[in-house]
Amino acid sequence: MAVYVVRRVVIFTLSLVLASMLVFGVLAVLPGDPAQVILGEQATEENLAVLRAEMGLDQPVWRQYLDWASGLVRGDFGTSYVSQAAIGPMIAQRLQVTIPLALLGLALAVAVATPLGVYAASRHGRWVDTAISAGSQIGIAIPAFWTGILLVMLVSVYLGWLPSGGFVPLATDPVGWLRSMALPALSLGLVQASILTRYVRSAVLEVLREDFVRTARAKGLTRTKALLRHGLRNAAIPLVTLLGLQFGFLFAGTVVIENVFFLPGLGRMILQAANGRDLLLVQGTVMVLTFAILLVNFLVDVAYRVIDPRLRAS
Amino acid sequence: MAAEPLPGAAPAGKAPSRRPPLSLLLGGVLVGGVVATALLSFLWTPHDPTAVQTANTFAGLSSEHWLGTDQYGRDLISMLMVGSRNTLFVGVLAVGIAISVGIPLGGLAVTRGRLTDEAVMRASDVIYAFPPVLLAILLSATFSPGTAAAMTAIGIAYIPVFARVTRGAAMSVLGREFTLAARAYGRRPGYIFVRHALPNISSVLIVQATVMFALAILAEAALSYLGLGTQPPAPSWGRMLRDSQTYLTLSPSLAVWPGLAIAASVLGFNLLGDGLRDRLDPRLARGPR
Numbered sequence: 188m189a190v191y192v193v194r195r196v197v198i199f200t201l202s203l204v205l206a207s208m209l210v211f212g213v214l215a216v217l218p219g220d221p222a223q224v225i226l227g228e229q230a231t232e233e234n235l236a237v238l239r240a241e242m243g244l245d246q247p248v249w250r251q252y253l254d255w256a257s258g259l260v261r262g263d264f265g266t267s268y269v270s271q272a273a274i275g276p277m278i279a280q281r282l283q284v285t286i287p288l289a290l291l292g293l294a295l296a297v298a299v300a301t302p303l304g305v306y307a308a309s310r311h312g313r314w315v316d317t318a319i320s321a322g323s324q325i326g327i328a329i330p331a332f333w334t335g336i337l338l339v340m341l342v343s344v345y346l347g348w349l350p351s352g353g354f355v356p357l358a359t360d361p362v363g364w365l366r367s368m369a370l371p372a373l374s375l376g377l378v379q380a381s382i383l384t385r386y387v388r389s390a391v392l393e394v395l396r397e398d399f400v401r402t403a404r405a406k407g408l409t410r411t412k413a414l415l416r417h418g419l420r421n422a423a424i425p426l427v428t429l430l431g432l433q434f435g436f437l438f439a440g441t442v443v444i445e446n447v448f449f450l451p452g453l454g455r456m457i458l459q460a461a462n463g464r465d466l467l468l469v470q471g472t473v474m475v476l477t478f479a480i481l482l483v484n485f486l487v488d489v490a491y492r493v494i495d496p497r498l499r500a501s
Numbered sequence: 502m503a504a505e506p507l508p509g510a511a512p513a514g515k516a517p518s519r520r521p522p523l524s525l526l527l528g529g530v531l532v533g534g535v536v537a538t539a540l541l542s543f544l545w546t547p548h549d550p551t552a553v554q555t556a557n558t559f560a561g562l563s564s565e566h567w568l569g570t571d572q573y574g575r576d577l578i579s580m581l582m583v584g585s586r587n588t589l590f591v592g593v594l595a596v597g598i599a600i601s602v603g604i605p606l607g608g609l610a611v612t613r614g615r616l617t618d619e620a621v622m623r624a625s626d627v628i629y630a631f632p633p634v635l636l637a638i639l640l641s642a643t644f645s646p647g648t649a650a651a652m653t654a655i656g657i658a659y660i661p662v663f664a665r666v667t668r669g670a671a672m673s674v675l676g677r678e679f680t681l682a683a684r685a686y687g688r689r690p691g692y693i694f695v696r697h698a699l700p701n702i703s704s705v706l707i708v709q710a711t712v713m714f715a716l717a718i719l720a721e722a723a724l725s726y727l728g729l730g731t732q733p734p735a736p737s738w739g740r741m742l743r744d745s746q747t748y749l750t751l752s753p754s755l756a757v758w759p760g761l762a763i764a765a766s767v768l769g770f771n772l773l774g775d776g777l778r779d780r781l782d783p784r785l786a787r788g789p790r
Contacts, residue, residue, distance in 0.1 A: 198623060205627045213639045328768035330719050332726050333742060333760035340749050340756060351749075439632030443723050447746070457635075458727055461642040469642045473635050480630040 192489060199485040206477045207259065211252050214466050220244075225268060225464050242268075242467075255470070264471035269463045274471045277456065282475075284354060284452035288371055288444070289437050293430070295376030296383050303380075304387025309414060311392060319384065326381025331440050335374035335447040342370060352449040371448045375440050379433060386429050390422040397421070424495050431487030435480040525776025531769025539586040548576035550583045551734045559752045568758050571741070572748055577755070580736035581762050587731045588738060588766065591652045592717040596710055598656025603663025604706065608698075610664065611671045612690035622668070625661035633658040633720040637729045651730040655720045659713050666709050670702035704781035708774050715770035722763045738763050 222238040223230065239245050243254060258265060264274035307319040343351035349370055355363035394400065395418060403413040442454030449455070453472055460468040521529075547567065554574030561569050568577040610621035631639075637646075637654035644650055674680060675698055683693045724730035725739025733740065738759040745755035 198626075202623065202627045202630070205624065206630060209627065209631070210639065214643055324771065325764070325768060328715070328764045328771060330722050330726075330739075330760070330763055330767075332723060333756075333763065336742060336746055336749070336756050337760070339746075340753055344749050344753075435630060435632050439634045442634050442638075443727060446727060457638055458729075461638045461646075462728075464642060466642055469638060473631075473639055476635060477630050480632075481627075484626070484630070 188492065191492060195485055195488050199481060202481050203478065204256075206481065207256050207474060208252065210470055210473050210477065211255060214470055215248060215251060225466070259471075259474060264474075265467045267460075267465055267468045269460075269465045269468070274468055277468070278453065278472060278475050281451065281453040281456050283356075284450050285438075285441050285445070285454060287357075288368060288375065288441050288450065288452060289434075291368055291372035292375030292379060292440070292444075293434075293437055295372055296379035296433075297430075299376065299380035300383035300387050304384045304389075305391050305414070305419070307384070307388045308391035308395065309410065311395075316388075320388070323381040323384040326378060327385075329378065329381075331374050331378045332443045332447050334377055335370065335444055338370045338374055339447075352447075354450050367448075367450075371444045371450060374447065375437065375444050378440070379437060382433065383426075383429070386426060387422070390425050391418060394418045394422045424491070427490055427494060428487055431483050434483040438476055438480060522776045522779045524772040525780060528769050528772030528774070528776050531765055532773050535585050535766045535769060536589065538582050539589050542579075542582040542586050546576075546579035546582050548579045550575060550579040550736050552576070559748070559755075561754075569752070569754060571755055572744065572752075575736075577758060580741060581738070581758060584736045584738045584741065584759070585762065585766070587648065587735060588718055588721055588763075591648060591655070591721040591730070592714045595652040595655035595659065595717045595721070596714050598653065599659035599663050599713065600706070600710060602656075603660040604667045604699075606660065606664040607667025607671060608691070608694045610668045611675060611698075612694050618668070621664060625664050628657065629661040631658060634723060634727070634729075637724050641729050646729045646732065648731050648735075651721055651724045654724070655717050658720075659717070662713060663706070663709065666705060667702065670705045671698040674698045674701045704777075708778045708781060711770055711774035711777060715767045715774065718763065718767050718770065 220235070220239075222235050222242065222244060226234055226238060236245075243251050246254070255265070262275055264278065266272065267274055267277065270277075303319055303323075307316045310316045339351045342349050349366055351370075353367060355367045357364040391414070395414065399417055399421075400413050403417050404410065408416065441452060442457065444450075445452040445454035446458060453476065457469060457472040457476075459465075460472065552575060554570065557566075557570055557574040558572055559570065560566050560574070563569070566576050566578070568581070570576055571580070606621050606625070610618040633655045636658050637651055640650040640654050641647075671694060675693070680693050680697050683697055684690075688696075721730055721737075722739035722742070725737040726743045728740075728743070730739055731737035741759040742756060745752075745759070748755055
């Protein structure tokens with residue numbers, strides 16, 4: 188187990204280095220002068236030279252990368268060219284919106300998908316199963332941002348129950364915070380729930396075919412009891428991996444959803460940074476999001492071994 | 502005396518149905534509809550999709566404008582028709598990029614030994630940590646946002662999927678006797694991969710490409726919604742939804758039609774993928790449905 192964890196840590200670290208090279212490479216090595224991009228076509232040669240020196244663009248590329256990457260390791264993301272503010276604290280502040288949104292969306296998805304998927308599997312082949320499967324198939328086809336727009340139309344515009352956008356900090360007003368996060372989390376969670384329902388159903392169906400469930404039934408347990416006592420724990424193993432993989436999509440989803448509901452999270456900031464050609468801010472934010480996705484994948488890989496004793500033994 | 506049935510043959514009266522699965526039919530109809538609409542839009546649309554008519558904004562459903570008009574008086578159905586063209590265009594090129602890089606990478610991983618395999622798979626993991634929207638933002642920050650940046654981003658993001666699927670499927674084929682025979686005959690691993698493995702895993706790749714096409718449509722719509730995809734005045738479904746958000750109280754239907762178009766196309770490609778999986782490779786048909 189220890190060897191496995193060490194191996195995963197090494198792979199995780201190498202992945203991070205590779206990802207940082209990619210993020211840096213896309214913005215630094217590709218044709219085009221960032222100083223020119225920032226200052227525009229009308230910039231004078233002197234202004235361009237000053238900005239290049241300021242950004243370290245007159246240094247060799249490897250030197251620029253090392254400066255940037257060593258800054259990241261120390262938690263120094265540099266300074267935003269547009270706002271002149273330190274990027275690290277900006278990202279930390281925005282994460283206070285993005286992380287709760289992603290977690291709420293995930294919690295909602297699990298809360299909806301688990302009972303639906305289990306119920307569909309337990310009624311395999313009947314009309315309820317068909318209806319749930321068809322519903323999740325349609326749910327997967329609906330973009331999260333359209334769900335958001337439709338929810339705003341129904342819940343905010345027609346019913347007037349919840350705000351259509353904006354953000355209230357948790358510390359200021361917990362109820363207001365929940366009201367401002369409800370529709371975004373719902374938009375994000377429903378699509379994830381559709382994907383997850385299919386996998387829960389499939390995983391439970393798979394487990395129900397296993398010998399130990401048949402043995403449990405032969406010992407006198409009802410189908411439901413056998414499922415709850417033996418089936419769910421076993422079905423949970425592949426689902427943990429799936430949740431890890433979905434995390435990336437969930438974070439990507441927050442980028443879009445934050446823009447639908449005008450939430451001041453990382454997604455909204457990165458888009459504004461891209462539009463304003465604030466390259467260092469874009470680099471820093473993409474790196475943080477990629478770090479989060481790689482970290483979750485790493486944790487899932489390790490958790491997989493901890494949950495499943497069969498893998499630990501091998 | 503009746504002839505004994507061959508071992509493994511289907512029991513009498515229970516011959517496997519040759520009728521295509523419902524998902525294949527439904528998917529085929531939806532995808533066919535989108536493709537036909539896109540092709541038709543080259544020849545004919547009810548109105549010019551970019552023609553602004555300030556006197557006819559937010560018009561309702563009528564015989565003149567079947568789905569009404571938007572805030573500039575542009576004909577909605579004409580915009581949707583031309584939008585389908587952009588959606589398919591981005592999908593084809595994005596999936597094309599992913600296939601043309603992903604399949605050779607998967608081939609390299611499976612034929613060039615453990616070190617290459619490990620390197621390709623780890624690199625795939627890293628690319629996989631970049632969702633299309635992040636890649637598109639990265640590319641848009643350097644170049645101008647637009648269709649090219651969007652489809653490149655989506656294409657790159659899906660390379661690992663094809664690399665992994667190719668590697669996994671080819672691995673099982675390369676262990677079979679006919680490939681061992683080819684190796685014994687002195688064929689090189691690359692030749693065996695192209696001549697023997699690829700034809701045998703083509704059905705898996707076709708199914709994967711169909712499913713990825715659906716995801717590419719969703720990604721393109723999201724990018725256009727964010728302003729990172731197709732740029733105006735070219736109509737795109739995602740951008741139409743973005744514009745509709747400002748007029749939700751005035752004209753809610755503006756937010757309905759483009760969303761339905763996206764959902765119908767994605768559903769169509771997903772169903773087509775499921776149906777093809779059932780038809781082409783029954784061994785895979787036990788996956789989540």
